[in-house]
Amino acid sequence: MKEDLLKHYGMNTITRKLLVEMYSVMLRIRMFEERVVDLYPEQEMKCPVHLYIGQEAIAAGVCLNLKKEDYLFSNHRGHGHCLAKGSAMGPLMAEFYGKKSGCSRGKGGSMHIIDVENGILGTSAIVGGGIPMGVGAALASTMRGEDRVTAIFFGDGAYDEGAFYEAFNFASLKKLPVVFICENNFYATNSHQSARQPGCRISDAAAAFDAHGVCVDGNDVIAVYKASQDAVTRARRGGGPSLIEAKTYRWKGHVGHEEDHPKGCRPKEELDYWKERDPLKVFREMLLKRDVMTASELDEIGASIKQELDAAVRFAKESPYPDEDELLKDVYSGGMS
């Protein structure tokens, strides 16, 4: 890696392997979401989908610092978080199709995904709902003496919620190993951040709770990686929580597979501006320019992801629906046995 780049990000080293991983993880999310876009008009995925396209650098940059056993809490826009944490595509896709083989056995849909083996204990679609739960998981791992970090993803909208402040205060008070990642895409549904927050300086809030806060370019995967590396290291050393604000933009409408500017939700110029800053395109160009990888090497990554994706879609479509008697099952767990 060139010295100037390391200096720019304040890093000592960065391996080629890591750069390749950053690219693969982002591309894997992008291709997965684009496949949802392609398939959604078939109307076989009968659930609302909140797509992550445009925000991939955040999930990738954060999760490449996490271990399999680290916890991750997500929100309604959660496909990318799970994929970056290592979730297989098949059970996710099957969940969107309401199939028995879905990660939540067809009971949750796209807003309620889970992957226990990869540290994802379930996803809330109530804005802010996952934040205190994440702090609770961190409390548990601390009480049990486990070496786990908890990453909590939420939006600029969730930052409005009281749940954030209550949970952040507790996490800082108890010096819990939590990384709070606020994906600031400037909108909650169609409501702009400036209509909801007077200061629009989310990361500054950390200071009031004696915690560390930093604001990064959420479309720059290395910048997100570096900020999370610092935060995760701090958390593992008992230094308490951090708040990372990552500025970005969602390309599609709040929900669904289409862009929302034709409906007057947001100005098209804004989307055009952010598409120029496409986290994948910018990163790919950098990799090529600096001869980290050749175009054909990059395309090979895409080709292998395509195979995984084709298999996942086939798996989802071919899986059976749950039996009707599943309706009344799983309301309560069996308890201690």
Added chain:
Amino acid sequence: MPWTKVYGNKAEFEKLSGSTPGLRGITYKDALLEATTQMLASDKNVFVLGEGVDDAGGVFGTTRDLHKKFGKDRVIDTPLAENGVTGIAIGAALAGMRPILVHMRVDFMPLSMDQIMNHAAKWHYMFGGKVSVPVTIRSIIGRGWGSAAQHSQSLQSLFAHIPGLKVVMPATPYDAKGLLRSSVYDGNPVVFIEHRWLYEHIGHVPEEAYTVPIGKAVVRRKGADVTIAAASLMVYEAMKAAEDLKAEGIDCEVIDLRTIKPLDIETLTGSVKKTGRLVVADTGWKEFGIGAEVIARVVEEAFHALKAPAVRVALPDVPTPASPVLEKAFYPGKEHIIEAVKKMLVRERP
């Protein structure tokens, strides 16, 4: 009377309006918009607040462009802070305003439960009636397309359990408009629960402002054999069931509860005394729900009139599943009502 008639669809309405010149038909969502517009125009104490009320979609059309007409200081897009914002609406109501607080989903109201049940509901009583809380809290029940467990709940009985709250559930455009006005001017905290599937329903709605009294049910269809008491979307299922049962010679009376709390027990017992049989169809869960309360009250007041055990048609005791096959199995409809009625006729007391 056109204002008590329920129209199953647009064609039905148009057929009838053809024979009644000047009968204006608008949708449920437009009725809500019209009521809100009229109150904003005539009363400076009325204001609207909620997440996305100034959005291009305007809460599925019910607040569309109000911010352009009345300004953003009276049609306030709020931060995502349900409990805080509910408290703010309550405080404004205490201080003389008549806020209309809007939630896109009933499911977001549990976040504001503290302000609703510990504060709004108790404030008038706890201070010996010295102050009141004229706040209206609108919220919408979602359904279908994998809305799943956190975006489709019918929580009316949760609110109806709390003394000090009123709970209304309009089923028709006429009632949506009239009950919204009544709620705003009721002088108490009113939880106003709409159903997303009713939004495109068309019905007769007069242009001028009017009220529909809170606490009054309405007989949507007269009948002699069985009383079907229903709320919100289930009124339509009840009407369809009654129509089908008529073909089999069973004559059902359909009562639209309209208000959940206070319950119009006179209308209910009056009907049951005539028919001797009661089915309650609700959009919520069966256990500890509206059906349980309606039946308990009827049993208390008119036990001897009952010829058969009353039956509840409601949701099974599980959260809403996402998968289309499970979703389909989850929701009861007219078939369940028909089945309940038939079973009841068999299970009669000797």
